[in-house]
Amino acid sequence: MVRSNLVGFPRPQVIQSPKILVLPFSFSDGEPPTSYLGPTLGALNGAAHFYEQISWGKASFTFDAAPEQLWIKVPKTALEMGFSNDSPKPQSDSVSPFDVLKFASPELNFDNYDLVHLVGSPDLMDRATAWMEFDPRNAPIVTPAGTVSRASLITYSHNDSSLVAHELGHAWLNLWDLYSGQNGITDFIGLNRFDVMYNSVPNDYNATDMTIWNKYLAGWVEPEQIRCIVKAGTTSHFISTNSSKSDLPKAVMVKISETKVLVIDTWRKSEFNRCCNETIAYVIDATRIHFAGPYRLQGSLKNSGDQLVLDESLLATTTEWTLRPDESLTISNVTVTLLDSDASGALVEVTTK
Numbered sequence: 001m002v003r004s005n006l007v008g009f010p011r012p013q014v015i016q017s018p019k020i021l022v023l024p025f026s027f028s029d030g031e032p033p034t035s036y037l038g039p040t041l042g043a044l045n046g047a048a049h050f051y052e053q054i055s056w057g058k059a060s061f062t063f064d065a066a067p068e069q070l071w072i073k074v075p076k077t078a079l080e081m082g083f084s085n086d087s088p089k090p091q092s093d094s095v096s097p098f099d100v101l102k103f104a105s106p107e108l109n110f111d112n113y114d115l116v117h118l119v120g121s122p123d124l125m126d127r128a129t130a131w132m133e134f135d136p137r138n139a140p141i142v143t144p145a146g147t148v149s150r151a152s153l154i155t156y157s158h159n160d161s162s163l164v165a166h167e168l169g170h171a172w173l174n175l176w177d178l179y180s181g182q183n184g185i186t187d188f189i190g191l192n193r194f195d196v197m198y199n200s201v202p203n204d205y206n207a208t209d210m211t212i213w214n215k216y217l218a219g220w221v222e223p224e225q226i227r228c229i230v231k232a233g234t235t236s237h238f239i240s241t242n243s244s245k246s247d248l249p250k251a252v253m254v255k256i257s258e259t260k261v262l263v264i265d266t267w268r269k270s271e272f273n274r275c276c277n278e279t280i281a282y283v284i285d286a287t288r289i290h291f292a293g294p295y296r297l298q299g300s301l302k303n304s305g306d307q308l309v310l311d312e313s314l315l316a317t318t319t320e321w322t323l324r325p326d327e328s329l330t331i332s333n334v335t336v337t338l339l340d341s342d343a344s345g346a347l348v349e350v351t352t353k
């Protein structure tokens with residue numbers, strides 16, 4: 001399936017300071033999630049701090065909790081709505097914000113908000129999901145309180161700011177999941193330990209910051225901070241460390257075809273990166289959706305002199321997935337050499353054929 005609105009890599013418009021409405025919901029057979037509002041607001045504070053930090057102060061969000069008398073009471077049981085632990089295990093999209101929002105009170109004025117964050121009781125099935133404005137499957141939800149095009153929904157780990165940050169990565173910033181969830185994709189290596197959209201759980205083995213490609217889509221990296229290579233040759237580039245606030249270049253990008261670009265960025269340990277001091281190269285494939293490897297790690301460079309050679313067999317491993325019928329690889333051989341690196345960034349040499 002082609003995500004047609006991203007082919008050619010246009011950047012969607014992102015609201016840099018959205019207002020979020022926090023809206024608890026319950027079913028006719030359940031308690032309102034009163035005791036989970038506090039942890040939810042705490043997690044939202046944590047996620048707001050996360051976004052302020054990883055965007056170098058360029059973006060964050062504010063939020064209000066809906067008054068208790070306007071919380072959504074779905075006039076059906078959780079079982080009837082597919083939210084119960086006794087419900088048959090849902091297909092990935094069968095339980096969604098749509099099911100809940102259509103019961104919103106007209107007194108909630110969704111026009112005053114950019115995003116609705118739904119919170120349910122942990123008595124329900126564990127569910128964390130998002131409604132993405134840019135996903136062609138997620139048409140705007142028409143409700144008695146107005147139309148909603150961006151929503152997130154969480155029913156467990158209410159105090160987990162990383163989980164909220166991940167869901168808002170979808171609902172607010174239009175970003176795809178980067179972990180694998182699709183059978184039959186054998187070449188998928190995702191981004192293994194990079195990016196909050198890959199794995200939101202912070203630990204010593206992954207980075208929950210964001211790739212420069214996602215920061216570029218979010219509008220935090222300017223086009224002038226991208227060093228673009230579109231033809232054959234050898235060039236050297238300084239890449240500023242991902243987490244550092246800097247106007248210097250943040251990535252080298254090699255245009256491989258009309259729908260594929262190789263991105264090189266560099267990571268140092270920081271508040272949201274407890275694992276990785278390295279320079280990585282990954283392919284963005286605009287024809288792949290959630291779970292099907294839209295971003296694929298090609299390799300990483302740690303020490304001066306380390307080299308990564310990507311030839312046609314590596315860049316085009318799944319031709320039937322990655323190239324459109326009328327398309328061929330523009331650049332079929334890329335060699336990346338790490339010349340030097342320190343806390344401020346990395347110096348790389350890129351040769352393309």
Ligand SMILES: [Zn+2]
Nearest residue numbers: 166167170177
């Ligand atoms: Zn996700």
